[in-house]
Amino acid sequence: MRTRFSILALAVAIAAATPFSINAAEKKYGPGVSDTEIKIGQTMPYSGPASAYGTVGRLETAYFEMINAGGGVNGRKINLISLDDSYSPPKAVEQTRRLVEQDEVLAIVGQLGTLTSSAAQKYLNVKKVPQILITSGAAKWDDPKAFPYSTFLYSPYRLEGQIFAQYLLNNKPDARLGVFSQNDDAGRDYVRGLKDGLGDKASKLIVKELTYETTDSTIDSQIVTLKAAGVDTLFVMTTPKFGAQTIRKIAELGWKPLTYLSAVSTSLKTVLEPAGLDNSKGLITALAVKRPDDPRWENEKDVQDYKAFLKQWYPAGNMADSSNISGYMAAFVTVKILELCGNDLTRENLLKQATNLTDLAAPLLLPGITITTTPTRYTPFSQMQIARFDGTTWVPEGPLISANEP
Template sequence: MIRVKTSVVASALLTAALGSAGAAAADYGPGVTDTEIKIGSTTAYSGPVSAYGTVGRLQTAYYEMINAGGGINGRKVKLISLDDAYTPAKAVEQTRRLVEQDEVLAMVGSVGTVTNSATQKYLNGRKVPQILVISGAAKWDNPTAFPWSTPLYPSYRLEALAMATHLMRHKPDAKLALLSQNDDAGRDYIKGFKEGLGAEVSSQILKEMTYEPSEPTIDSQIVALKATGADTVFMMATPKFGAQAIRKIAELNWKPQMYVASVTTSIETVLKPAGVDNAVGVMSAFAFKRPEDPRWANDPDVVAYKAFLERWYPAGKLDDSSNIIAYISTYVMTKLLERCGDNLTRDNLMAQATTIDALEAPLLLPGVTITTTPRSVTPFRKLSVGRFDGTTWVMEGEPIDVEAATR
């Protein structure tokens, strides 16, 4: 197993070593020539979640940057990113086209649980890598049933486990109220949170409620949860509803400790609309730096990310979390291709994707790395828990090794 570091020197030495080793016996899979590596992806460029289209646009821009610098091991990367409109049938159609007509080496960094789920059996049946899937669903860590699939996103379960672990360390007698979106993501979060609490503490949950994404507001749910007398709230809500909930809790003069999903942590799109004073003390779990957060203004990773957006993707919004994960996932893919050297087969790409050892990717928080093994392909094992202080997110202590904490 190769331990990957992000320093320029280490990366250059690794690339040179693998390149010279592979030069003796080049082995190519579909989509690979002496000058090109062709990969595929789908995301929603149209439809109700077309905002996710920024993922494909940033990925394309990142490979343009890599190609302008000479490519990877002398080869240019060609990403073919197609619109799936976030519908399973369209995702299947576009994926089949990429595999059977365009003959891509792999499907990389596709967005969404429902769309990737629709293509998973097809890709695994054909032994086509479906790697760096942008979805936090627990189902992606299942190498026994689906050995050709890997995620690149902190699992919803892991986030919830980290927050529950933090709560148990600091307030084990909490009186709890739970709110979640009524979908698979919401259920994953709630399951993970309860797992982190343990069977005995789960009895301290006074009320659980859900909401539908189609509802105009969740005010009624917040009123009902306040009536329980809970002093702690765990909430899985998308940005719009997260802002509503934080604001409504303040309007009711209710002062519970709040733990929220990472999608509800954007200062610009959630906390400011909710009222930053209302959000003081809110907790969440983190793997990534928030580039718009003043805390990271002079951080080298963030400075480089801002420079990338300015030159290569000026339409990309700094505070869009979809851009952050797209940036990280594409960086990881370049490292995997470097490690492949001239052995650019599907088998070898999967071997590299399932043996990542403590990769320190850009925009990850200090102490958070990416690790995969053939038996567990979930990329994150540690997350930091932070508290919003009215200006920025302040991490509390070292990252939590969640699996170790819950054993």
């Protein structure tokens, strides 16, 4: 009897423990996660010299509100804590530490800006906190050996520089090229890619290189100097404020160089309209996304969904602002990664899913471009298309151009 009772008691104990064990195996939570919530954080330049990019954070907040209204992700609501960093590296570090140490977020998601994201990168990697889907194309985000916790979702700056180089060699091989860029990692990446693409022709084609600081009040003197150097083709890497200044000054001088404008400053709302649409006509750039205001895409479902989202959830968002497109894609991919995590919402699994995306068709990407990441290569895509501004919108010119970063 004693033996039979012991076996029965053991069976009862196992049966009672089994549901708990299964649930424990099914659900693994990191900081900021519960059965009802997933807490993530980011810093954004809601003020300061890059405040035009603040719309990215506002749109992402609205996108997650839409997702939450539909039940969230696997029954959990996304709680995005988005703090102002004023595009100041020290403030970005301060706010990031607050998000990690006080708010205890699961991850930093969609942080914007090379300077600010770089400032927080070492801290987050030491703490093993994922810093994913950074809105910046700096080469440093594709360095899984040194910084495995930092990934990005943007056209690589070096790639963009290479693609313009290919375009230039094919269409204007005798150019007198001027290079004007921001004096930081982003600017240097663009210029490095341009020179890599030009190869041994770089020293012959480039006749003048100048930079500016984000703290400068104006860039007029640099533009005057470039014109005086006999430049007939201009490669411009600026943030929106200085992009608009550059276009206006070129027009004031009556100068007509073939001008390439980096993708980060192609927004109609924050760059081209302030600079003057007539002044902007003829500019070229490289795109990876559809322009939702372009009639050629008006019947595409992803474009229609984007317009409907803005109308209902973010009416203050301008459809033609490329920053809003970046935010929309980042929010979409964030949700996909969280869905892939299932009930294993740990920092380790979040990073695993973010670095194992295969041919993800994100909304608003140009046909033929998908997102793929691997644990050894974080660059999300390596194709773009040259486009020219016709006074109203960016018009694609030619096929997609592929260029692999060196």
